[in-house]
Amino acid sequence: MQMDERKRKILRAIVQDYIATAEPIGSRTIARKFDLGVSPATIRNEMADLEDLGYIEQPHTSAGRIPSDAGYRYFVDCLMDPQVLNDEEKEIIERESTKRIQQIQEVISHTSKLLSELTNLTSIVLGPHKAKSAFGKMHFLPYQPGQVIMVIVKENGVVENHIVDVGENITAEELQKVAGVFNQKMRGYSLDHVKRSLLHEIYSELSRQRHLIDNTLDMLSTILDDSEEEDRVYLGGTLNILNQPEFKDLSKVKTLFKVFEENEPLKKLLHPNQEGLNVTIGGENTLKEFQDCSVISANYKVNGITIGAVGVLGPTRMDYAKAIAIVDFMTRSLTEVLTRRRR
Amino acid sequence: MQMDERKRKILRAIVQDYIATAEPIGSRTIARKFDLGVSPATIRNEMADLEDLGYIEQPHTSAGRIPSDAGYRYFVDCLMDPQVLNDEEKEIIERESTKRIQQIQEVISHTSKLLSELTNLTSIVLGPHKAKSAFGKMHFLPYQPGQVIMVIVKENGVVENHIVDVGENITAEELQKVAGVFNQKMRGYSLDHVKRSLLHEIYSELSRQRHLIDNTLDMLSTILDDSEEEDRVYLGGTLNILNQPEFKDLSKVKTLFKVFEENEPLKKLLHPNQEGLNVTIGGENTLKEFQDCSVISANYKVNGITIGAVGVLGPTRMDYAKAIAIVDFMTRSLTEVLTRRRR
DNA sequence: GTTAGCACTCTCCTTCAATGAGTGCTAACA
DNA sequence: TGTTAGCACTCATTGAAGGAGAGTGCTAAC
Known part of the structure; x- marks a missing residue:
């Protein structure tokens, strides 16, 4: 059995009406509402075919028909008039x-x-x-003793701020250096990539300033954990x-x-x-x-x-x-x- | 009619049971579940009194009683055993x-x-x-041509960042000056207060740098509008x-x-x-x-x-x-x- | 003052029949 | 051969009726 033009018209009518009313629709109603030029009996025959084809179904014997998933699918793929916004x-x-x-x-x-x-x-x-967005630039701002604000600008334009503990004796210059290393090594790379490939490089770079490494570890994990986040x-x-x-x-x-x-x-x-x-x-x-x-x-x-x-x-x-x-x-x-x- | 100890016990029983079961409770059930030492009939009499006092009510004649708002109030104020967390x-x-x-x-x-x-x-x-929280400090960070990141630290520890348009030809030094003025004038004052009392002062301070004022206007309104926000x-x-x-x-x-x-x-x-x-x-x-x-x-x-x-x-x-x-x-x-x- | 007994009320649940929408089938029709 | 009218049939829904159960208030006895 094949779909023909009349079957398509009837299926479209069923889907449209059901979308509008949420009520199962019967042959008589279709004949009345949609001007198909045929009687309810004819529509009934076609509906029986459409049900065989799997496009519509009956909630129970004495109810009208409603579209099945396949019916909606056919409607979306073949029957629907594409709409433009008003x-x-x-x-x-x-x-x-x-x-x-x-x-x-x-x-x-x-x-x-x-x-x-x-x-x-x-x-x-x-x-x-998050994890796929590329790191752009990092800045540090003072917050309160032992903590600084780390501002991170992603390349997609997102700006985030985190508060990180740094210990009381780290200096502004040292922070500058840390930011410098991060900015130089990570710019343009996704956080995913940093985690997979760049960690070692950053550590070895920072290890020249031995006493910095503990703090920066914290910072990095702050950034990367955040990227893990949903x-x-x-x-x-x-x-x-x-x-x-x-x-x-x-x-x-x-x-x-x-x-x-x-x-x-x-x-x-x-x-x-x-x-x-x-x-x-x-x-x-x-x-x-x-x-x-x-x-x-x-x-x-x-x-x-x-x-x-x-x-x-x-x-x-x-x-x-x-x-x-x-x-x-x-x-x-x-x-x-x-x-x-x-x- | 006064509340006496027995009435209190019965009211407490009704409230507790209704809290637990969400079902109206009758005299017989109270007698069975709670060991008050009196018969359902006695409880019925007391319940009639409690209803007259407005502490309980009947959804309909043949249902049990449920606490009224006044009943809950009495329970909370006088009957409830204060609980400590486990x-x-x-x-x-x-x-x-x-x-x-x-x-x-x-x-x-x-x-x-x-x-x-x-x-x-x-x-x-x-x-x-927001509006009541005191302004702490402001920083500027580069973002992209014509825009900067404005980071605001409130005295309660909240850190916010905003992106503001500044035009392409403003310099870092000029931004420093702007931040300086804001920080000096607004620190410790609530944004409410800034809006009500300090606006004039800030403008006159900034008007010495005439060409800055347009940009700072924007920034101020960014901050203050944000404080207006819910x-x-x-x-x-x-x-x-x-x-x-x-x-x-x-x-x-x-x-x-x-x-x-x-x-x-x-x-x-x-x-x-x-x-x-x-x-x-x-x-x-x-x-x-x-x-x-x-x-x-x-x-x-x-x-x-x-x-x-x-x-x-x-x-x-x-x-x-x-x-x-x-x-x-x-x-x-x-x-x-x-x-x-x-x- | 307390309690047992009892008639009464009202909701809830089940049952049952009537209603009505819709179908599938058959036979007649173009 | 496709279309249509007619009809018996199915099944969800609705509403009415009646019984069960829970609970009450009142009365009289303890």
């Missing part, structure tokens, strides 16, 4: 992107908020990859899923929210290593908690290098056309903003 | 407080997490008050409330979580301006969303000055003795840690 939405995103923003983290968190507001879904944004995941609009009828069951909400508290599974959802825009539908998700959810995700870049990912998460019954359009536009905008920042 | 709990908190912590923000967020874990309630922690509120264990039977209704959860997304109402809950430990029960909360919740809150200090507040939020049916003990111990520990950091 001017209002574009303007909102663009207004946001022209704001004077100080730090990359702020850009990311705004993005997350905006995504969830525009889609009415839950947004997941993966911040810049890359931050920004969530937005988690409450939006409470509006979806598929989550009127509290226990579902609970398991989902529990996963939201952990970073690792969320990262996985975004396929941060896959290029381009990805649509993952229902059971295609590897995590069982998300098997009735779909995820639209895409990467953002700085200077052509992928540094993070954004996505939206919602029930499989989501408005794919709109969500895809928004995620797509958003990653482009984000890539542009971040690249612009670096001049 | 060694395990103490150890957990103390282990946390001896960790090497870099920044005050981390201490606060750990506190929030710990509070919610120990109490199984939702924790709310109000970070250090003081951050840290929430922990929001999912814990989903385990409470009183929140099995999704719409309740939704309204509550909606409030969680805003800072202002949460701050109000903590009574950050009230000294000592506060217990706010049910209807005593001014926000209608929280009228079936109770809040235990207390202030923490640095060097004797209140700079923030912590609290736990749960259903009125919470384990007050335990929650109070934990919040109390936690604020003391936090105060101690933060004071120690400053040496």
Whole structure:
């Protein structure tokens, strides 16, 4: 059995209606709502075929049909009219992107908020990859006796500050020397690379100033441990899923929210290593908690290098056309903003 | 009608049992579970009195009694056995407080997490008050052409960095001068005070270097706008409330979580301006969303000055003795840690 | 003052039947 | 041969009815 034009029309009608109403749809309703020029009986026959093909299913005998994961997949791949954002939405995103923003983290968190507001879904944004981001420059500033502020500027523009213990008798000049060594040896290298290859070199360089080495050990581990830390995941609009009828069951909400508290599974959802825009539908998700959810995700870049990912998460019954359009536009905008920042 | 010893015993029994089971409790059950030496009938008579006094109420005629807000209040004020933490709990908190912590923000967020874990309630922690925190010192570091990193050290130990536009032709010496003026004029004063009283003085000082003033204006507004920003509120264990039977209704959860997304109402809950430990029960909360919740809150200090507040939020049916003990111990520990950091 | 006994109330649970939406099948039709 | 009308059938949902159970307040006896 093959898909023909009429089957496609009917499948599209089912998916669109189910996305809009969240109610199973029957043959009579399709005939009434969508002008296909055939009677409910004919539609019934076609629906039986579509069910055989695995594109739709029946919650129970006397209910209408709903799309299966495969049905959504077919819809996304073949049936969907690609959508472009309306001017209002574009303007909102663009207004946001022209704001004077100080730090990359702020850009990311705004993005997350905006995504969830525009889609009415839950947004997941993966911040810049710490261990992979290149070390830029290091500075020391006085803090209080025995401690200094270590300011680290990454090449992607992120600025971090750490407070480190140095002991009371280290001098400003000595700190200068330490910073000099770090800056000279590590500039442009990712922290991953430092840890794997450069540690020895830095030590041997510093060991000429024997009494410095204990302190610098601490500093290095501060920097590197920090890079070990989870890359931050920004969530937005988690409450939006409470509006979806598929989550009127509290226990579902609970398991989902529990996963939201952990970073690792969320990262996985975004396929941060896959290029381009990805649509993952229902059971295609590897995590069982998300098997009735779909995820639209895409990467953002700085200077052509992928540094993070954004996505939206919602029930499989989501408005794919709109969500895809928004995620797509958003990653482009984000890539542009971040690249612009670096001049 | 007066409270006598037996009435107190019965009220205590009702509150304790209801806290443990979340089920209305009847006279027969009280007689069975608690060894009061009287029959259910006697207890019934006393319960009728307690209801007249407003300490307990009946959800409906044929159900047992549950404590009213006034009942909880009486329990907390007069009946409760004050609890001390067990060694395990103490150890957990103390282990946390001896960790090497870099920044005050981390201490606060750990506190929030710990509070919610120990109490199984939702924790709310109000970070250090920005506008009221005193300016300490300012430094400039190079960033990229036309922008510099402005590092600000508050007197409470908080370190912030901002990126500011300065135009391409400002020199390092000029920045030094600007920092000098800021440091000299603002040190030790709260940003509130700077905004109210010192702005003029700083401008007139800087106007000697005419061409600097535009840039410094920007910097000042960066600092001061930031102080306008919401003081951050840290929430922990929001999912814990989903385990409470009183929140099995999704719409309740939704309204509550909606409030969680805003800072202002949460701050109000903590009574950050009230000294000592506060217990706010049910209807005593001014926000209608929280009228079936109770809040235990207390202030923490640095060097004797209140700079923030912590609290736990749960259903009125919470384990007050335990929650109070934990919040109390936690604020003391936090105060101690933060004071120690400053040496 | 305390207690046993009892009628009464009200929620909760189960059962049962009616309703209605939707289907698949068959036979008639173009 | 594809389309349609008609019809019997299925099954979730709704609401009513009735019984069980928990708990109360009142009365009378101790």
